[in-house]
Amino acid sequence: MVKAKNRKKIGGSIIHMSSQLGKVGCGGRNVYNMNKFGIEGLARGMAVELAEYNIRVNTVCPTFVETPMVKKFFKNKKFKNQMLKNIPLGRVAKESDVATAVAFLAADSSEMITGTSLVVDGGWTAQ
Amino acid sequence: MGIFLKDINLKGKTALITGATKGLGRGAAEAIAEAGGNVIAIGRNQSELNSLGKKIKKLKVNYTSFNCDVNNYNKIKSFITKLKKLDILVNNAGTNIPENFLNVKKISLDTILNVNTKAVFNIAQLCANQIIKLKKKQGSIINISSIFGLVAGQKRTVYSMTKFGVEGLTKGMALDLAKYNIRVNSVCPNIVLTPRTKKYFDNKIYNKYVKDSTPIKKVVTISDVATSITFLASEASSMITGTSIVIDGGWTAK
Numbered sequence: 001m002v003k004a005k006n007r008k009k010i011g012g013s014i015i016h017m018s019s020q021l022g023k024v025g026c027g028g029r030n031v032y033n034m035n036k037f038g039i040e041g042l043a044r045g046m047a048v049e050l051a052e053y054n055i056r057v058n059t060v061c062p063t064f065v066e067t068p069m070v071k072k073f074f075k076n077k078k079f080k081n082q083m084l085k086n087i088p089l090g091r092v093a094k095e096s097d098v099a100t101a102v103a104f105l106a107a108d109s110s111e112m113i114t115g116t117s118l119v120v121d122g123g124w125t126a127q
Numbered sequence: 128m129g130i131f132l133k134d135i136n137l138k139g140k141t142a143l144i145t146g147a148t149k150g151l152g153r154g155a156a157e158a159i160a161e162a163g164g165n166v167i168a169i170g171r172n173q174s175e176l177n178s179l180g181k182k183i184k185k186l187k188v189n190y191t192s193f194n195c196d197v198n199n200y201n202k203i204k205s206f207i208t209k210l211k212k213l214d215i216l217v218n219n220a221g222t223n224i225p226e227n228f229l230n231v232k233k234i235s236l237d238t239i240l241n242v243n244t245k246a247v248f249n250i251a252q253l254c255a256n257q258i259i260k261l262k263k264k265q266g267s268i269i270n271i272s273s274i275f276g277l278v279a280g281q282k283r284t285v286y287s288m289t290k291f292g293v294e295g296l297t298k299g300m301a302l303d304l305a306k307y308n309i310r311v312n313s314v315c316p317n318i319v320l321t322p323r324t325k326k327y328f329d330n331k332i333y334n335k336y337v338k339d340s341t342p343i344k345k346v347v348t349i350s351d352v353a354t355s356i357t358f359l360a361s362e363a364s365s366m367i368t369g370t371s372i373v374i375d376g377g378w379t380a381k
Contacts (some may be wrong), residue, residue: 044380051342051377063366086304088305089368097366110352112317112347115380116373123305125299125368 007073011054018059020121036061040117047115049088056114061100063121065093089122129265137164137360138149141189141212142360145197145250146220148175150321151271152348155217155356156183163358164215168204171196197246207253212352214263215360216254218247219271221289224281242288248296251311255300259307266309269359270297272350274317274375301369303329310368312359317375319347342377 021029022036032072040059049059064083070092074080084090101118104110119125142159144239146152147168153175153329156166159305168190170176173268183190195202195222204330209214222242226233244256251268258266275283276290300311320328327333328346355372358364373379 002362015145041228047377047380048342051344054343056343087300089308089310090305090364091366093366099363100363101367104358109358110374112343112345112351112374112376113355113372114343114375115377116375118367118372119370120366121368122219122366123301123369 011111012056012110013106013110013118014043014046014050014057015102016057016059018061018117020044020061020063020119020124022059023117023119023125037092040071043117044115051114056105056110058105058110058113058115059072059117060098060105061117061119061121061125063087064100065098067095085123086127087121088114088126091122093120093122135162135168135296135357135363137162137215137239137357137361139163140214140360141165141167141210142215142217143207143210143254143255144219145216145246146314147192148172148179151316151319151349151352152217152219153179154353155219156349158353158357159215159217159360160188160190161305162361163188164360165212167213168192168193168219169197169206174254174273183215191375197250198241200249204253205248210257211261213254213261214266215249216266216268217250217271217301217330217356217360218240218268219255221271225286227282228284231285234278237245239289241287243286243291244296247293251296251300255304255307255309257311264308265362265365266304266307267360267364268304268309268311269356270313271310272313272315272371274373275375275378276313276315276371277379280299294314298369305368310359310364312364312367312369313371314352314355314359315371315373315375315376315379316352317341317347319349319352321349340378342381345376347374347376 018039019036022040043059148170272293273290275287276294297313
């Protein structure tokens, strides 16, 4: 990777775990939608305010991830198939897919990325 | 578990980069080579293609160059359709002619539309077809967009029209190519300090305008963008498709 240069002394990176449902709506997920859209707004406000301290603030917006919680939801095969149909790449995200995005935003390699989202959704929100 | 950031490498992968002799394209070529990827550079300046080659060969990866204008569809088609290896496209070649909307010249309109949209589309289509023809299990296409693909800027109506178009193309391609496991994303940098933009940054008023518009108060460098391109090219981003990495120091967050 290309090394970041000229980094200011004070600095930091804050990563909010948002969701693809911080970008688009989903039936049966209204309150979750409200929370995650809120986090998207919070990240932008924080980014503008904390920029003077060189603290970057971003979100990661994954699709369904292979976590114990999602595995439980996916015991309902009908629900699972419905959700997979919405992911153009045709698979759910692995934990590592999200972890690499988090690490990327934490590292100096993203030192000019702030107030935005890294969407890890296999194309869900592109439709 | 999948691949983690520390495991990023592009060993054995081949990337085609347009507009590779200067600025972002050159930075992307060097970053991809540093990550172990082979480079196919397309550009119009032979001596710069040669000097890039010297630098890249030192990194012990393969280097091929092709001197061609991206507008020359037939010439570029005959080159891409003969490639034996191709995994990654960095669809970078682009141009801009800043003019007020009311005075945009017909020739400027044609030039910008041809390079930033038609050539971008054609090369993406040729490369996607070639990656599929080579029976690759995965591919990654990175279109170089801009913050002006997300918001407007003064004297940039045509440029914005093309970059908003690139954003649309990126999402549409991502859907059509998902079944081939070819991911398509864009990077949206702020105004980057490159050899071409240096003359603008030398102007104090312009420099102040960019810094004042960027909450983090720094100018985006070529390496800032090249790292994002390398990330999107690698398997570390294997679930990222149809989206954009915005590298703007907060410009579009406000």
